[in-house]
Amino acid sequence: MDTNSSLRIVQYGLGPIGQATAETVLAKSGAVTLVGAIDIDPDKVGRDVADVIGNGVSDANVRVSDDAEEVLATQRPDVVLHTTTSFLGGVTDQLVQCARAGAHVVSSTEELSFPYERAPEASDELDRVAQDEGVVIAGTGVNPGYAMDTLPLMATGVCTDVQGVHVKRVVNASERRHPLQEKVGAGITTEAFEEKKAGGTFGHIGLRESLLMLADGLGWSLETVEEELRPVHADTPVDTGFRQVDAGDVAGIHHSATGRMQGEPLLTLDLQMYVGAEASYDEVKVEGAPPIDLRFQGGIFGDTATVGMLVNTVPLVARAQPGLQTMADLPVPRAFATKPLVEGAL
Amino acid sequence: MDTNSSLRIVQYGLGPIGQATAETVLAKSGAVTLVGAIDIDPDKVGRDVADVIGNGVSDANVRVSDDAEEVLATQRPDVVLHTTTSFLGGVTDQLVQCARAGAHVVSSTEELSFPYERAPEASDELDRVAQDEGVVIAGTGVNPGYAMDTLPLMATGVCTDVQGVHVKRVVNASERRHPLQEKVGAGITTEAFEEKKAGGTFGHIGLRESLLMLADGLGWSLETVEEELRPVHADTPVDTGFRQVDAGDVAGIHHSATGRMQGEPLLTLDLQMYVGAEASYDEVKVEGAPPIDLRFQGGIFGDTATVGMLVNTVPLVARAQPGLQTMADLPVPRAFATKPLVEGAL
Numbered sequence: 001m002d003t004n005s006s007l008r009i010v011q012y013g014l015g016p017i018g019q020a021t022a023e024t025v026l027a028k029s030g031a032v033t034l035v036g037a038i039d040i041d042p043d044k045v046g047r048d049v050a051d052v053i054g055n056g057v058s059d060a061n062v063r064v065s066d067d068a069e070e071v072l073a074t075q076r077p078d079v080v081l082h083t084t085t086s087f088l089g090g091v092t093d094q095l096v097q098c099a100r101a102g103a104h105v106v107s108s109t110e111e112l113s114f115p116y117e118r119a120p121e122a123s124d125e126l127d128r129v130a131q132d133e134g135v136v137i138a139g140t141g142v143n144p145g146y147a148m149d150t151l152p153l154m155a156t157g158v159c160t161d162v163q164g165v166h167v168k169r170v171v172n173a174s175e176r177r178h179p180l181q182e183k184v185g186a187g188i189t190t191e192a193f194e195e196k197k198a199g200g201t202f203g204h205i206g207l208r209e210s211l212l213m214l215a216d217g218l219g220w221s222l223e224t225v226e227e228e229l230r231p232v233h234a235d236t237p238v239d240t241g242f243r244q245v246d247a248g249d250v251a252g253i254h255h256s257a258t259g260r261m262q263g264e265p266l267l268t269l270d271l272q273m274y275v276g277a278e279a280s281y282d283e284v285k286v287e288g289a290p291p292i293d294l295r296f297q298g299g300i301f302g303d304t305a306t307v308g309m310l311v312n313t314v315p316l317v318a319r320a321q322p323g324l325q326t327m328a329d330l331p332v333p334r335a336f337a338t339k340p341l342v343e344g345a346l
Numbered sequence: 347m348d349t350n351s352s353l354r355i356v357q358y359g360l361g362p363i364g365q366a367t368a369e370t371v372l373a374k375s376g377a378v379t380l381v382g383a384i385d386i387d388p389d390k391v392g393r394d395v396a397d398v399i400g401n402g403v404s405d406a407n408v409r410v411s412d413d414a415e416e417v418l419a420t421q422r423p424d425v426v427l428h429t430t431t432s433f434l435g436g437v438t439d440q441l442v443q444c445a446r447a448g449a450h451v452v453s454s455t456e457e458l459s460f461p462y463e464r465a466p467e468a469s470d471e472l473d474r475v476a477q478d479e480g481v482v483i484a485g486t487g488v489n490p491g492y493a494m495d496t497l498p499l500m501a502t503g504v505c506t507d508v509q510g511v512h513v514k515r516v517v518n519a520s521e522r523r524h525p526l527q528e529k530v531g532a533g534i535t536t537e538a539f540e541e542k543k544a545g546g547t548f549g550h551i552g553l554r555e556s557l558l559m560l561a562d563g564l565g566w567s568l569e570t571v572e573e574e575l576r577p578v579h580a581d582t583p584v585d586t587g588f589r590q591v592d593a594g595d596v597a598g599i600h601h602s603a604t605g606r607m608q609g610e611p612l613l614t615l616d617l618q619m620y621v622g623a624e625a626s627y628d629e630v631k632v633e634g635a636p637p638i639d640l641r642f643q644g645g646i647f648g649d650t651a652t653v654g655m656l657v658n659t660v661p662l663v664a665r666a667q668p669g670l671q672t673m674a675d676l677p678v679p680r681a682f683a684t685k686p687l688v689e690g691a692l
Contacts, residue, residue, distance in 0.1 A: 024506045027506075027507075031565075142504055146503065146504055150678055151500070153678055153680040154497070154500055154678045154679060154680065156680050156681035157492065157654070157655060157658055157678065157679030157680050157681065158488055158492055158646055158650075158651035158654040158655055158658075158679075159650075159651075159654045159658075159681040159684070160370045160373075160650055160653055160654045160657065160681075161373075161681070161684050161685055162681045162684040162685075162686075163684070163685060163686065217678075217680045218680060218681060218682070218684060218686075219377075219682055219683065219684075220684075220686050261686050266686055288681065288684070289650050289654075290646065290647035290650040290651055290654075291644075291647075292642065292646070293642065293643040293644055294640065294641070294642050294643075295640070295641055295643065296638065296639065296640050297639040297640075297641065298637075298639055300504055300636065300638070301636035301637075304504075304505075304506055304635050304636040305504035305505075305636055307506055308503070308504040308505045308506045308635075308636075309503060309504055311506060312503055312504075312505075321667070327678070328677060328678060328680070329677055330677060330678075331674060331675055331676060331677060331678075332496055332499055332500045332503065332563075332673070332674060332676075332677075332678050333500060333503030333504075334499040334500065334502050334503050334563045334564060334674070335502035335503065335505040335506075335507070335508045335564060335634065336564070336565055337565065338505075338507050338508040338509070338564060338565075338566075338634070339507055339508075339509060340508075340509065340564075340566050340607050340612055
């Protein structure tokens, strides 16, 4: 990477994740430069992005605008950090808009992490536009994007043969920020859980995408993909500081996905996110030669890791081949513009 | 990857690793096709490569030749699997020869994994030739290539900031094949160890390269790099089946590398390979946000994993941008043409 030229970044979407990515971009000033910020929230429009972020961030001299077209046209970003929604349906136009402005896009949209099965037409369009414009469009985050797809794929990298991959992620939601606790339904009743589930957008978004990315990376054609979403109930009362969860109430989710070939569950993803979990951890077991038994003690802390993956993917897309890409197409993600670099450069 | 076209592979070097990679290529027949084999050993030349490998491998209809030029010219391989020596000095000409024949090269040469510091001129030449010919030249293996460089780099991929990376690999050499036990000096005296060490080619080859690849991937300019190589002594007698090691004799090596910035040991690689070790494991600790504490229980079994990395890198180089590349430049390594795929294709 050419560390002499600072990449121009526009932050598209200033929800909690977008604010955190913008803050990280500001912290890496020099390697990347925040040149624009887009959000439609009237409470944010017109304010300096640093003021929206809070946390004592110094004035960024970047005003939040609700006119994406204008920001993209005037600021000519190298990369757009896109954090508006989990679902592909609402954002294809936004992604096309960024690419048409000549910008690479790194997006937190979970369904974009491996969009080919759920949205083949949108995938074709995004790939075509990206190639036309010579830019990369990629979806990433900690999960999907790392913990249950890219990482297990990398775990198989040393194997001469693989017969199965089994991934488990347990997140003690008590340690996480409030939106995650709300997202997993901590404190609601079982009835409310079933109602939310019937709504179709509850649960972890992107589990299916992780399974499909893993299968595709291994060259496996799965015959069936099953998903199951169940509540985890609190055994004892839990007070997270944000929420009070009574014994018997929903503590969170147990969401699993299974990919089968010849009836056998060769790929399994098991995700448990609930308040009061004894320990957080990430685990990948590969049945193969050699067998792999990998564990992240304490887990991969998602609030920070999602932001890390989004920002760290910026330099990777900036030098990748144009088109719609997944984390399986890009070089190994790694941190960049960290403190020792910045201090060393002074 | 286009799984319809089988990649034509030439195996260059038929020592233990080369025989194992050739065997793996034969096992993945369909996705890859072994079209040639090169070795200078008169005991191997002229025989079918399957006969050299043994292990009940079926006749491959590929005869071992000592005429590399002729094999490359007549077989026109897409990729050469190159496994002749650990050191760059002797192999630059071989690598150039393969590239000039229009073949990508995946090599087990440890010093090739990150050759820029040790051999800047050879690196320039290899990069120029590879770009001229539109091919990729890359060095890989389990270590260097994965356990102490690519993997820790990937561990930082979720971090918004990193203050240090500490990698530990403990290998119980009793579980490994005889050449590894010999390589680490199991059963020799302390005096013999010091003599071998003074020879300059003893110890693990590539530790410095791993440290430099990790630093480069993070964009860190290390001020100093220190290496230390010490013997591990056997507390009690060890019989590995291959070697008898008496108490007090050398059981293996403890090889470490430290990269400092502003005097601080920010990158440390600690490698212990000795017979009689209680447990094998690989561990990566990242001081950062979030902190990472990753462990491969039972370790990454190197005899197989080196072969896995070499063969799994074949499809990656075949679609990468031309030039001299490292594992930090290529997409995330993953297994390919595994049994479920092969069975599914039947």
